[in-house]
Each structure stands twice: as structure tokens, then as C-alpha cells.
Amino acid sequence: xxxxxxQAEYIAVxxxxxxxxxxxxxxxxxxxxxxTEKLDKGEVMIAQFTEHTSAIKIRGRAEVYxxxxxxxxxx
Amino acid sequence: xxxxxxQAEYIAVxxxxxxxxxxxxxxxxxxxxxxTEKLDKGEVMIAQFTEHTSAIKIRGRAEVYxxxxxxxxxx
Amino acid sequence: xxxxxxQAEYIAVxxxxxxxxxxxxxxxxxxxxxxTEKLDKGEVMIAQFTEHTSAIKIRGRAEVYxxxxxxxxxx
Amino acid sequence: xxxxxxQAEYIAVxxxxxxxxxxxxxxxxxxxxxxTEKLDKGEVMIAQFTEHTSAIKIRGRAEVYxxxxxxxxxx
Amino acid sequence: xxxxxxQAEYIAVxxxxxxxxxxxxxxxxxxxxxxTEKLDKGEVMIAQFTEHTSAIKIRGRAEVYxxxxxxxxxx
Amino acid sequence: xxxxxxQAEYIAVxxxxxxxxxxxxxxxxxxxxxxTEKLDKGEVMIAQFTEHTSAIKIRGRAEVYxxxxxxxxxx
Amino acid sequence: xxxxxxQAEYIAVxxxxxxxxxxxxxxxxxxxxxxTEKLDKGEVMIAQFTEHTSAIKIRGRAEVYxxxxxxxxxx
Amino acid sequence: xxxxxxQAEYIAVxxxxxxxxxxxxxxxxxxxxxxTEKLDKGEVMIAQFTEHTSAIKIRGRAEVYxxxxxxxxxx
Amino acid sequence: xxxxxxQAEYIAVxxxxxxxxxxxxxxxxxxxxxxTEKLDKGEVMIAQFTEHTSAIKIRGRAEVYxxxxxxxxxx
Amino acid sequence: xxxxxxQAEYIAVxxxxxxxxxxxxxxxxxxxxxxTEKLDKGEVMIAQFTEHTSAIKIRGRAEVYxxxxxxxxxx
Amino acid sequence: xxxxxxQAEYIAVxxxxxxxxxxxxxxxxxxxxxxTEKLDKGEVMIAQFTEHTSAIKIRGRAEVYxxxxxxxxxx
Amino acid sequence: xxxxxxQAEYIAVxxxxxxxxxxxxxxxxxxxxxxTEKLDKGEVMIAQFTEHTSAIKIRGRAEVYxxxxxxxxxx
Numbered sequence: 001x002x003x004x005x006x007q008a009e010y011i012a013v014x015x016x017x018x019x020x021x022x023x024x025x026x027x028x029x030x031x032x033x034x035x036t037e038k039l040d041k042g043e044v045m046i047a048q049f050t051e052h053t054s055a056i057k058i059r060g061r062a063e064v065y066x067x068x069x070x071x072x073x074x075x
Numbered sequence: 076x077x078x079x080x081x082q083a084e085y086i087a088v089x090x091x092x093x094x095x096x097x098x099x100x101x102x103x104x105x106x107x108x109x110x111t112e113k114l115d116k117g118e119v120m121i122a123q124f125t126e127h128t129s130a131i132k133i134r135g136r137a138e139v140y141x142x143x144x145x146x147x148x149x150x
Numbered sequence: 151x152x153x154x155x156x157q158a159e160y161i162a163v164x165x166x167x168x169x170x171x172x173x174x175x176x177x178x179x180x181x182x183x184x185x186t187e188k189l190d191k192g193e194v195m196i197a198q199f200t201e202h203t204s205a206i207k208i209r210g211r212a213e214v215y216x217x218x219x220x221x222x223x224x225x
Numbered sequence: 226x227x228x229x230x231x232q233a234e235y236i237a238v239x240x241x242x243x244x245x246x247x248x249x250x251x252x253x254x255x256x257x258x259x260x261t262e263k264l265d266k267g268e269v270m271i272a273q274f275t276e277h278t279s280a281i282k283i284r285g286r287a288e289v290y291x292x293x294x295x296x297x298x299x300x
Numbered sequence: 301x302x303x304x305x306x307q308a309e310y311i312a313v314x315x316x317x318x319x320x321x322x323x324x325x326x327x328x329x330x331x332x333x334x335x336t337e338k339l340d341k342g343e344v345m346i347a348q349f350t351e352h353t354s355a356i357k358i359r360g361r362a363e364v365y366x367x368x369x370x371x372x373x374x375x
Numbered sequence: 376x377x378x379x380x381x382q383a384e385y386i387a388v389x390x391x392x393x394x395x396x397x398x399x400x401x402x403x404x405x406x407x408x409x410x411t412e413k414l415d416k417g418e419v420m421i422a423q424f425t426e427h428t429s430a431i432k433i434r435g436r437a438e439v440y441x442x443x444x445x446x447x448x449x450x
Numbered sequence: 451x452x453x454x455x456x457q458a459e460y461i462a463v464x465x466x467x468x469x470x471x472x473x474x475x476x477x478x479x480x481x482x483x484x485x486t487e488k489l490d491k492g493e494v495m496i497a498q499f500t501e502h503t504s505a506i507k508i509r510g511r512a513e514v515y516x517x518x519x520x521x522x523x524x525x
Numbered sequence: 526x527x528x529x530x531x532q533a534e535y536i537a538v539x540x541x542x543x544x545x546x547x548x549x550x551x552x553x554x555x556x557x558x559x560x561t562e563k564l565d566k567g568e569v570m571i572a573q574f575t576e577h578t579s580a581i582k583i584r585g586r587a588e589v590y591x592x593x594x595x596x597x598x599x600x
Numbered sequence: 601x602x603x604x605x606x607q608a609e610y611i612a613v614x615x616x617x618x619x620x621x622x623x624x625x626x627x628x629x630x631x632x633x634x635x636t637e638k639l640d641k642g643e644v645m646i647a648q649f650t651e652h653t654s655a656i657k658i659r660g661r662a663e664v665y666x667x668x669x670x671x672x673x674x675x
Numbered sequence: 676x677x678x679x680x681x682q683a684e685y686i687a688v689x690x691x692x693x694x695x696x697x698x699x700x701x702x703x704x705x706x707x708x709x710x711t712e713k714l715d716k717g718e719v720m721i722a723q724f725t726e727h728t729s730a731i732k733i734r735g736r737a738e739v740y741x742x743x744x745x746x747x748x749x750x
Numbered sequence: 751x752x753x754x755x756x757q758a759e760y761i762a763v764x765x766x767x768x769x770x771x772x773x774x775x776x777x778x779x780x781x782x783x784x785x786t787e788k789l790d791k792g793e794v795m796i797a798q799f800t801e802h803t804s805a806i807k808i809r810g811r812a813e814v815y816x817x818x819x820x821x822x823x824x825x
Numbered sequence: 826x827x828x829x830x831x832q833a834e835y836i837a838v839x840x841x842x843x844x845x846x847x848x849x850x851x852x853x854x855x856x857x858x859x860x861t862e863k864l865d866k867g868e869v870m871i872a873q874f875t876e877h878t879s880a881i882k883i884r885g886r887a888e889v890y891x892x893x894x895x896x897x898x899x900x
Contacts, residue, residue, distance in 0.1 A: 004157055005102070008124075029202055035105075042149040044139050045131070046139070048156075054155075056195070057189075057196075059190075064162070065143035074192040083274075087291050109256075112256070114282075118283065118284050121289070123279045125253075138296075140291065159307065181335040200306060205348065207337070221363075221365065231423075231425060232424075239449075269432070269448050309460065328501075329484075329502055349457075355497040364462070368516075373493060374464075381529060381574050387596055399556065412582070415584075417586075418583065423579045455606050457607070458606040478650075479652055481624065481634075499608075505646065507643065514644050514646070521612055524642040532679055537739070560705075567748045569746050570731070570733075571686060571731045572730040575702055590746065629784075631774065648756075649758075650756060651755075657794070658796075666760075674791075674792040680879075681875060681876060682833055687889070699856065712856070712882070715884075716899075718898060721836060721881045723879045740891065754831060759832065759835065806872075812869075816835075818890035
């Protein structure tokens, strides 16, 4: 494992409804969905960028905590 | 062990009810649950990202202390 | 994988309408589209620069969160 | 020993009653209890993350000093 | 690829009219145009300096976001 | 000796009564007491984390100076 | 290519009239003109120092954005 | 000698009475007194942590200058 | 070329009259003039220290932008 | 010589009377006086920690400039 | 050439009269004059410390710009 | 030469009378005078710590510019 990986940045997502989806997209030549995590209302997930994930997509009503502040998905 | 691992970022979780669940998700090609820790009301857990954990999911009423501030799960 | 890659900067995009397009352009001698991601209204995407992506183009009504602040595409 | 280990972050715990328990959880593929330290009322313990400890659990009435501020366990 | 490349600085450009042109100029002994990207009104492009691009020229009405602030091209 | 060891963080303890005990706990797989230092009232001790000490326990009335501020043991 | 090159500092130039000239001077034992770029009124150019350019000369009415602030050429 | 040793942190002690004692405790598996320095009233001593000293004990009326501020021993 | 060279500090000079002279002096055992650049009124030059230039002399009415602020030559 | 040695921290001492003594104590297993410097009233001495000096003792009326502020010896 | 040399600190000198002298003193076992530069009134010179210069002496009415502020020689 | 040497800290001395003496003391096992520089009234000298100089003594009426502020020798 790359030594720096444990120090990668993380984001946090708080689900505001059931079924919020957090989708990890693959790093590398191809950008594909490689993991989907479902959150129920009120659950919090904290996730780092990794060797395998360089992009994250959030669907459903949620608060996304980033270095730019809190971004509320709006549906 | 990776030298930088001991200096990885940590978060803190304070359980506001019995049975709060902190779930570690595996780093790497597959993202799976690899550890589940239960907290009783009032207990505090402090956890680093590690070589094996790149995402953490919190279920149940709890305060999650992150670099973005305190995120209260809401149920 | 380059060790520093997991620590590359990221941006965030929030779609303000259906069909917002986030296009990754290839790093290297040739600059070509290598990935297109569609966002529906309200979805949020967080993306790092990678070994394969050194430029990102955003089409459609969206908020783009960067180190310069929020840039609203305007159509 | 990893050179950086001596510079790992530390937390502090002050027991507000007898029998406060500080539990070290193992780093690595398996997350198990590897050490339990009991504090009597008024005692203070200062502990680093180490090669063997990547998570710490606190039970009983105590103040936990972290980079997020003081978290008071509540029972 | 140079390891630091993914961490190079980026700028952002927002087109204020159709046909804004972003031109990448080659790094190295010769300074030539190597890529031209067209933006339509309202589109945003975010671009890093790369191993191949050490200068960027912007033509047409646009806002250019740099570490010096926003520079508005004026025509 | 690890080169970084001389630059490890330090704490300070000021005894507010005779017989304050500062206990060094061993780093490594086993966490055991490896040193006990007694302070008389008014004495000050300054101690670094070391290759052999990753946790410190303070018993008796004392002020403990840490990066979180001064923690007063209370008996 | 030197790894740090992509992280070299950049300046920005905004032309306030047609025919503004940005001249790159060679790094090394001899200091010679190696590239001349013409900007039309309103165009913006962003340029890094490179392995080949250690000095830049600006002729014609322009705003030069540097770490010292904006320097307006005056004619 | 370890290269970083000359850059280790230092503390300062000002004696407020004759016979103030500054005791260096050994780094390493055993923690023993390895040096005792006596200060007369008004004298100032400045001391670094070293390869041989990882803890310092101060006896007698003195001001101890540390990164936490000035700690006055009290007798 | 030394890798750090592209990241050397730069200064800026704005000529307030025709014929301002910027003289590069050689780094190394001998300190000699190795390059002379003439600026006309209103022109701006931005120059890094290089492997060959460790001192710069400015003659004629000009503003010299340095990390100490703007120094106006006075004639 | 250790490369970092030239960048070690320094302190300054200003003598407020004749005969102020600045004593360098040896780094290493033994802590002995290895140099004594006398200052006359009003003289200033600036001294780095070195490979040979890890502690400094000041006797006589003087101002000692440290990172903790100015400590005045008092006799 | 040492890689860091191009990033050494610089000072600036502005001559307030004709014949201001800037003298470079040699680094190394012997400290000798190795270069003398004359400035006429109003001229500005910017000079780095180098492998050959570790001290600089300024004679004549001048402003010396340093990290401590502007020091005006006074005659 | 040690690479870091050119980046060592510097101090500045301004002589307030003729005959101010700046004395360089040798780094290493023996601390001896190795260079004496005389300043006349109003002259300014800027000097780095070097591989050969780890302490500097100033005699005569002068202002000594250090990271602790300006220390005026007083006679």
C-alpha cells in the first residue's frame, strides 16, 4: 500500500433521508463505479480518497462535508 | 507497517444512546465491512484511518467529531 | 500508482439541473476527453485530479466548488 | 520501531469517577482489545496512537481531550 | 509521470460568451500551441499546469480564476 | 536511536502535593509500567514520549501541561 | 523533466491594448530572447517560470499580476 | 551524532534561590538520573533534550520556561 | 539543471524612464557582470535568481519589487 | 559537520555588568563544562546550540533572549 | 552548485549617495573580502548569500533592506 | 560545502561608533576567536552562522538585529 494513503483527505456525508447512495468511482484509465454504499436517514459516513477511488458521487438528500464547506444535495 | 500510519488522521464518536455502531470499511479493491464496534450511551471512541480502514460508517444517535466540526447523526 | 496521487486536490460539483456534464480531459501530450459523467439535479460529485485527468470541463447549470470559491456556471 | 512513532498524536483522559476504562484496540487486519487501563477518580492518562493501537475506547465518566476539544463521556 | 504532477496548481476559466478559447502552450525549448479548447457561454473549465503545458492563453470574454484573484478578459 | 526521537513532544507535570506519581507505560505489543517517578510538592518534571514510553499516567494532585492546556488532576 | 517544474510559480498578464509582447528570456549562462508571445487587447496569458525561462519582459500597455501585486506597465 | 539533535527543543530555568537542582533523566529502557546541575539564585540555564536526556526534573524555587508558558515551582 | 532552480525567488522591475539597466552579476568565486538588460519607460521585467545570477543591480529611474516592498531608485 | 548544524536555534545574551559568564555544557553521555566565555558590561553574544553544546548556563547580571522572551538573571 | 543555493535569502541595498560600497566576505575558514561593488546615488542592488559569501558589509549612506526591516547606515 | 549552509540564519549589526568589533567564534570542540571584523560608525554588517562560526560577540556601541528584536549594546 502506498504509505501516504492513510493520510489522504476525507469527506463526510450525512444522509437526510433513507437510501442515500455514495458511489466510489475508480481511479485510473477507466472511470467506473466500483462501490456503492447505501445510507439510511441520519447515518453518517466518512470516506477517504484511496488508491482505488478518486471520485465520489452522492445521490439522495444529504449533507456533504468538504473542505469547501457543507454542500447540501437538493432534490 | 507503514511509517506514516501512526500519524493518520483520527475522528471521535460519542454515543448518545446504547448500541451505536461504528463500522470500518476495507481499503482496497473491495470495500467491505471488516469491523463493527458497539458503543453504549456516553462512551467515546477515537479511531484512526488505517491500512485496513479507509471509510467509517456510524449508525445510531451519536456525535461524530471530524475536521469539519461535529456532525450529529439524527434519527 | 504515484504515491502522491491520493493526496491530489479535489473539486466538487453540484448539479442545479438534470444532465450536468463533467468531462475529464487527459493529461499528457494529447488532451482528449477520456470520461464523461452525467449528474442529475441536486447530485454532488467530488473529483480529484489524477494521473489521467489534468483538466475538467463542466457543462450545464451547476455550482463548481474550487479553491477560488464557488463558480456558478451560467446558462 | 518506526521513526515517526514517537511523534504520533496523543490524547488525554481525566477520570471523573473510579474505574474509568481506557481500551486500546489493535491496528491491523483484526481489530481486537489489546490493552485495558483503569483510572481512578482524578487520575490523568496521556496516550499516543502507536504501531499497535489505532483506536481507543473510553468507558466511565471522564473528560477526553482531543484535537476537537474536550469530549465529556456522559453516563 | 512525474509524481508531483497531480499536485500542480490549477486555474479556472468561466466563459462569458460562446467561443472562448483556452490555449495550452508547450513547456520546453520551443513554446508552441499544443492544445486549444473551446468553451461555450457559461461553461467552466479547470486546468492544471502539466508536464506539457507551462503557459495558458485565454481569448474571448471570460473570467480567469488565479491565485491573484479573478482576472476578467475585456473585449 | 531514532533520529526524530529528540524532537518528540513533551508534557510537563507540576506536583501540588508530595508523592505525585508519574508512570511511564511501555510502547509495543505489551503495555506495562516501565518507570515510576515520584515528585514532591512544588517540583516540576518535563518528559518526552520516547521509544519506550507511549503513555503516561499521573496520580496525585498535580497540574499536567499538555497541548490541550492544563489538566488538573482532582482528588 | 525536473519534477518540481510543474509546481513553479506563475504570473499573469492582461493586455490593455493590441500587440502587448511577452518575451521569455533564457535561463543559463547566456540570457537571450527565446520566445515572444503577442497578446491582443483584453487577452490574458498565464505563464510559469520553466527550465528554459527564468526572466520575462513585458512591453505594451498591460497589467502584470505577480506575488507583489498588480504592476501596470505605463506608456 | 543524530543530525536533528542540534534542533531539539529547549527549555529554560531561572533559579529563584540558591541550590536549584536540574536533573537529567536518561532516555532508553532504563530511566535513571544521569546528570545533576546546581543553579544559584538568579542564574539561568537553557537545556535541550538530547540523545541521552528525555526527561528533566526541577527541584527548588525556580521559573521553568516551556512551550506551555512559565511554570513556577512552588515550595 | 538544479531541480529547485525553477522555484527560485523572483523580483520585478518597472522602468520609469528609458534606458533603465538591469545587470545580472555572476554567482561563484568571481562576481562579474554577465548580462545587461535595457528597459524602456513603462516596461516591466520579472527575473529569478538563477544558477548564474546571485545578484542584480538596477540603474536608472525604476521601481524594484522585492519581498521587502517596492524600492524606488532615486536619481 | 552535520548539515543541519548551521540552522540550529540561537540565543542572545546581553551583559548588564562586567564578568558575565556564559558556560557551554557538553552534549553526550557526560555533561561537562567545555567552554566559558566572559562578557563585559554592555557586550552582546549570540550563540547557537552545536554538536558540542546542548546546554548553556548564564551567571551574572544579564538579559537572556530566548524563544520564551527575555529572561533577566537576577542577583 | 548546491541545489539550495538559488533559494538562499537576499537583501537589498539602495545607495543614498555616490560611492556606497557593498563588500562580500568569504565563507569558510578564512573570512576575507572577495568582492567589492560600488553603487552610485539612487542605484539599487539585490544580493543573495552564496557559497562564497556569508557576510556582507555596507559602507556609505544607504538603506539596507533585511528581514529585520530597513536599516539606514548613518554617517 | 554543506547544502543548507547558504540558508543559515543571519543577523545584522549597525555600528553606533567607530571601532565596533564583531568577533566570530569557532564551531566545534574548541571555541576560539577565528575572525574579528571592525566597523566604523554608521556601517552595517550582515552575517550568517556558518560551518565555522556558531557564536558571534559584539563589542562597542552597536545595534544588533536578531530574531528577538534589536538589542542595543550599552556602554
